[in-house]
Amino acid sequence: MRNRALITGVTGQDGFYLAEELFRCGYQVTGLVRGQRNPMVPALRRQLPDLDIVHGDLLDQGSLITAVDAVQPDEVYNLGALSFVPSSWQQPMLTSETTGLGPLRMLEAIRVVSGSNGSTSSQPGIRFYQASTFEMFGQVSSSPQDEMTPFHPRSPYATAKAHGHYTTQNYRESYGMFAVSGIMFNHESPRRSEEFMTRKVSVAVARIALGLDQELRLGNLCAQRDWGYAGDYVTAMRTMLQADRAEDYVIGTGAIHSVRDLVRIAFDCVCLDWEKYVIVDNDLLRPDAGVLCGDARKARQRLGWSPLTSFEQLVSSMVEADLHRLSAAPAHDRRSRR
């Protein structure tokens, strides 16, 4: 029998890479998709032709029970969330409902469909993965951060994710479910959406190299992050659900780079001097937390996980993908930025 997985947030970056990874491992994969006419679905069907689709919404408890009952998954990966931190200030209620209460609704759906408990370490049943984030650490007094670092969330997005994290722990401890939370540092790829800085840069560098743009406006060039490759991080998600014991893990590369480092490497890929094109725009500055850097020793020791893709490889793969996409696009599509 093939393992069956249900993924929420399958139209996002991580959902795509996770579905690909699970297909490679022989799974039958179903994606939970919001809305009957979701505009992302045609592209999803083209790119992942073997993906099954079930309709449902993290805001709607009944739809999740129906979806879990219909799919009868062995594993549920809850990746669905409103995930752009600045937008969470514009929509704090919606962020709390989707990102914070969404995991609770999915855990309840699993509990109801499985008769009370999901899977435990010793019992088969439904295993649950919650996509948590380093943003929960927020304002830190020590670096790097590991599983023991206290949380101090500093945005509606981060507080909502902290709710999802504690709910996952609570269902594990109270119902004995095999429910785990992966506290992931930034992970990027050519599939990252363009509001995130890494992709904004890779698109801009490709456009400048092709003569379609002359400048790139950015905020704080000194801001630092622990950036990894999304394809490596979905392997950690899958591995966490294969472990003997349900436990939470921090996933990061352990290395930090500045926005300036990233920009320099991206422009180097097309043999251009970044300083001739980058303009610091004060309107794009935003308050930033201290230096956040993932200590993934536990994942390395217990799961055998470590990142395979270097920062340089990540940045150059993103620039190359955008160069390729834009070079192949018809002229009228290249002119527009979207």
Ligand code: GDP
């Ligand atoms: P996140 O803040 O870690 O979720 O990811 P982002 O990609 O949005 O931002 C990463 C870092 O890049 C942050 O410290 C931003 O302040 C910094 N940054 C500098 N310029 C920009 C910009 O133009 N857009 C975005 N999104 N971030 C920028």
